[in-house]
Amino acid sequence: MTKEFRSVQGFNDILSPEIAKFQHIESVARRCFGLFNFREVRTPVLEQAGLFERSIGTSTDIVEKEMYTFEDKGGERLSLRPEGTAPVARTYIEHNIDKQDALQRWFYIGPMFRHERPQRGRLRQFHQAGVEIFGTDDPFADVETILLADTIISSLAVRDVTARLNSIGCPVCRPAYLKELRSYLGSVRERLCEDCRKRADTNPMRVLDCKKEGCLEATASAPRTTDHLCNDCSGHLSGLRSGLDALKIPYTIDTRLVRGLDYYSRTVFEFAPARDTRAQNAIVAGGRYDYLVELLGGPHTPAIGFAMGIERMAALIDTPVQRGPAVFFVPLSSESRVKAVRLAGVLRHTGRTCEIGYGEKTIKSMLRRADRLGADLVIIIGEEELRDGFVTLKRMSDGTQERVNDADLPDAVGRMKS
Ligand code: ATP
Ligand code: MG
Numbered sequence: 001m002t003k004e005f006r007s008v009q010g011f012n013d014i015l016s017p018e019i020a021k022f023q024h025i026e027s028v029a030r031r032c033f034g035l036f037n038f039r040e041v042r043t044p045v046l047e048q049a050g051l052f053e054r055s056i057g058t059s060t061d062i063v064e065k066e067m068y069t070f071e072d073k074g075g076e077r078l079s080l081r082p083e084g085t086a087p088v089a090r091t092y093i094e095h096n097i098d099k100q101d102a103l104q105r106w107f108y109i110g111p112m113f114r115h116e117r118p119q120r121g122r123l124r125q126f127h128q129a130g131v132e133i134f135g136t137d138d139p140f141a142d143v144e145t146i147l148l149a150d151t152i153i154s155s156l157a158v159r160d161v162t163a164r165l166n167s168i169g170c171p172v173c174r175p176a177y178l179k180e181l182r183s184y185l186g187s188v189r190e191r192l193c194e195d196c197r198k199r200a201d202t203n204p205m206r207v208l209d210c211k212k213e214g215c216l217e218a219t220a221s222a223p224r225t226t227d228h229l230c231n232d233c234s235g236h237l238s239g240l241r242s243g244l245d246a247l248k249i250p251y252t253i254d255t256r257l258v259r260g261l262d263y264y265s266r267t268v269f270e271f272a273p274a275r276d277t278r279a280q281n282a283i284v285a286g287g288r289y290d291y292l293v294e295l296l297g298g299p300h301t302p303a304i305g306f307a308m309g310i311e312r313m314a315a316l317i318d319t320p321v322q323r324g325p326a327v328f329f330v331p332l333s334s335e336s337r338v339k340a341v342r343l344a345g346v347l348r349h350t351g352r353t354c355e356i357g358y359g360e361k362t363i364k365s366m367l368r369r370a371d372r373l374g375a376d377l378v379i380i381i382g383e384e385e386l387r388d389g390f391v392t393l394k395r396m397s398d399g400t401q402e403r404v405n406d407a408d409l410p411d412a413v414g415r416m417k418s
């Protein structure tokens with residue numbers, strides 16, 4: 001048989017045992033989101049292409065090169081979402097959420113799609129867990145957003161991941177900064193990579209984000225955003241920093257940190273493994289986007305959020321131990337199978353995971369399967385057991401065997417397991 005079909009490049013199947021990492025990360029993230037009182041929002045994976053073109057910006061890598069955009073049968077230009085913030089902002093506007101309560105704390109978990117060159121830590125379908133706080137420009141919201149990311153990372157026992165922080169100003173102070181940056185980049189143009197020469201004109205801050213050695217060197221003494229902030233932006237940054245300092249949340253200021261999306265203002269931050277900070281290894285990326293909701297036609301709504309890359313987080317954690325079933329049933333006839341299903345129902349009701357042997361022909365092969373699955377206990381049901389209303393309960397760890405009346409089974413399982 002030839003394998004006619006295979007998955008699309010950059011689109012991965014996620015299965016056991018790797019899936020246990022994803023489940024663990026998602027459940028820890030969900031728990032933390034809940035503890036910080038964020039509510040879940042689920043948006044579609046398809047949106048109008050224009051939503052991303054307008055919000056992320058046309059001269060960004062995402063919109064220029066990475067979006068899956070196509071016309072559907074009705075002629076609508078649609079994109080698979082490359083990120084979660086623009087769709088969530090669209091939702092906020094579409095449902096007039098500000099009329100109920102402008103201040104909202106939302107989270108999302110789901111797949112994102114970018115047509116990038118697949119490599120380690122870079123997929124075409126990947127998953128993000130993210131949050132957004134809408135409706136406040138209080139620097140304390142920034143503090144809490146960074147604390148939440150930090151809490152998830154430490155709850156996953158991931159160490160040596162550090163936060164870097166910067167402020168990229170606002171429409172008041174950024175134009176003057178960009179003017180200076182442009183003229184600086186003009187002076188080092190020859191030393192920049194081809195992409196960056198283009199970026200120098202279209203999206204100059206992105207040049208600071210280039211990971212190529214030559215560009216890093218050429219921009220080592222580029223003007224820094226933090227030297228050009230207006231009073232409000234620098235006040236906001238000090239508010240954020242004093243909050244983080246008072247709460248002893250560790251971070252470093254990285255004046256080269258920018259984001260690849262146009263909609264950010266003021267705070268930008270990233271969490272990445274401490275070693276080789278310039279590599280493609282940011283796990284969490286976030287920042288403030290005070291003008292996004294307005295840009296999409298909504299009311300002025302300052303906001304902040306982050307997105308965590310689940311695959312990149314998975315690369316940093318150990319695979320959680322997957323437990324075998326508590327009980328594996330070994331029925332020796334079709335009548336005893338019915339009894340096995342009935343008893344399994346009783347045990348499942350008490351929260352015990354049960355599997356019933358079938359397919360395997362002999363008692364020996366069923367016991368082998370129980371062993372392979374890592375079952376704690378085996379319940380054998382043969383002719384005699386069926387006739388006299390009992391089962392044979394066997395503990396796999398030491399082979400101890402007991403005869404147990406059907407009615408006493410839940411208690412006996414509890415006793416034998418401990
Ligand atoms: P990078 O600089 O690595 O390309 P980015 O700036 O494009 O990242 P964001 O758009 O801010 O990333 O996305 C937030 C997070 O999502 C990243 O920090 C990363 O963990 C994850 N991520 C982004 N793109 C991918 C991808 N193609 N595959 C896997 N994870 C990704
Ligand atoms: Mg990218």
